[in-house]
Structure formats: structure tokens, C-alpha cells
Amino acid sequence: MSKLTIRPLNTGWTHVDKGLYLTYHRNVGQKVDIPVGAFLIEGGDQLVLVDTGMADTERANKYHHPGDHQEPGQAIHENLAAIGIKPEDIDLVIFTHLHWDHTSNMKRFINARFVAHRREYEFALNPIPLYYKSYEHPILGIERPFEGVKFELVDGEEEIVPGIRVFPTPGHSPGHQAVIVETAKGEYILAGDAVFIWENLEPIPELHYPFTPPGRFACLLDAWRSMEEIIRRAKGKEFILPTHEIAIFEKTIYP
Numbered sequence: 001m002s003k004l005t006i007r008p009l010n011t012g013w014t015h016v017d018k019g020l021y022l023t024y025h026r027n028v029g030q031k032v033d034i035p036v037g038a039f040l041i042e043g044g045d046q047l048v049l050v051d052t053g054m055a056d057t058e059r060a061n062k063y064h065h066p067g068d069h070q071e072p073g074q075a076i077h078e079n080l081a082a083i084g085i086k087p088e089d090i091d092l093v094i095f096t097h098l099h100w101d102h103t104s105n106m107k108r109f110i111n112a113r114f115v116a117h118r119r120e121y122e123f124a125l126n127p128i129p130l131y132y133k134s135y136e137h138p139i140l141g142i143e144r145p146f147e148g149v150k151f152e153l154v155d156g157e158e159e160i161v162p163g164i165r166v167f168p169t170p171g172h173s174p175g176h177q178a179v180i181v182e183t184a185k186g187e188y189i190l191a192g193d194a195v196f197i198w199e200n201l202e203p204i205p206e207l208h209y210p211f212t213p214p215g216r217f218a219c220l221l222d223a224w225r226s227m228e229e230i231i232r233r234a235k236g237k238e239f240i241l242p243t244h245e246i247a248i249f250e251k252t253i254y255p
Helices: 018-022 057-062 076-081 118-125 220-233 245-252
Strands: 003-017 031-042 046-052 092-094 113-117 152-154 158-161 165-169 177-181 185-192 238-240
Touching: 003 076, 003 245, 018 031, 031 238, 031 245, 046 113, 057 238, 076 177, 092 158, 113 118, 113 165, 118 152, 118 185, 158 245, 185 220
Parallel strands: 046 092, 092 113, 113 152, 185 238
Antiparallel strands: 003 031, 031 046, 158 165, 165 177, 177 185
16 A cells, blocks of 8 residues: 655745636636645655745746735745755655746755656747746746756656656646656546646536636647546546645645
């Protein structure tokens, strides 16, 4: 029986239009603050993070969404300090993708291996202009969170360490991947932004949609197929942990 557990960490709040970002044209104009999660996986031979969360308020406001904010104690290293863990204690960081709100502060983890999908890494280095902000491209006059960092690149479904594996879920970004964690309760899927919120899992009967697609994507067809695959693999809704779902932070630990 796996001893791995998952601890969700809220690294801040991003301010978005619900219909344009989260729920594919439904509720357009409704502004919402959604959490930006990262996940600490404990109980194995290594301490593992999935994503490293968002930037501080000043940077997030200037380069991303006005209204983004990070409260005191929410930065990833502050979250960890509250439970007695230092950045240098982290052995491995797996990235669902390399957008700014999933990679900030990553260079604090000086002893960690960094794992990303090859296609994501290659696109992040040379994105189209529509994605300069998402990856904090140098043309903006700032340094990317992952500038000069060495990654271990994966190309498909792969076990990273015992009990933790990744599988491709492109769509939100070209090389997005989800992370499966085996726990005593079952397999959880850390869905990154392939599923923004649990509402994405709800059908829209009048449109014959089996679920509510996210509103922000690089490729809608890929995003749709990735949603199908995540739902197919999951034991149930409660085993899908989206980065931006506020309800997942009601639990301290997922056993």
C-alpha cells in the first residue's frame, strides 16, 4: 500500500474573467479570484513538488492580471516554511507546464531535479507572441523563472519516481502533462490547468457537452481530448485535483 500523501498549497490568487478563462464562454464578464495551487507529495523516499506557484503581487499585477495578489505567507517557500520544510529539502519538482503561475520561485529549490515535458519546454523557450506573458518571455524585459535551468525532459507517459508518474494532457499549453500520485486511497490526478476547476467536470445538457471545457487553451481539440482522458482515468471527481479549484484547499492532506 502506498504511503504517499498530497498536500495542496495555495500560493496566491489570480483575477480572471470566468467565461474567458474557466468555463468556455459561460459567465463571460463575471470576474473571479481563483487560487493558484502547488502540491507537496510526502511519504516517499523523496520530497516532491508539483509546480511552484505564482509570483508576488507586484509582478503578477504588472505582467499578468490586474487584481492578482499574493498574501503574506502564500509564496511557495513561505508555505513550506510553515510546515518546517526548506526549499533545499525538496528533491524533485515536476511541472504540469511552464506558465508563470506554475514556475515562479523555482530557482529557490537548489537541490531539486526539474522535470517537464519536452514539447512544453521547447515551446516555452520560443512561444508565439500571444504567449509571451504566459512564459514571461525576455522581450518583456524580465527574466523567465526557468531561465538557464536544466530540465529532465519527458516525451510521454512515464514513471518519475515510484508511485508518481506523468501522462500527456496537451491543450491548455502545447506540452501540458498531468501527474498521477498513488496513495492509500487510490490514484489522484493532479490535473494542472487541463481542468481548471471542478465545474469543468459538469455536463452542459442543452449543448450535449459531457463536460464544461476550459476557456483558455492553445488547442481546443487537444484540450477536449485531454479532458476525456483525465475523466476516463479518474476513479471519480474527488480524485481529480485541479490547480485552481478552491474546494481542494478545504483538506490539508489527501491520503
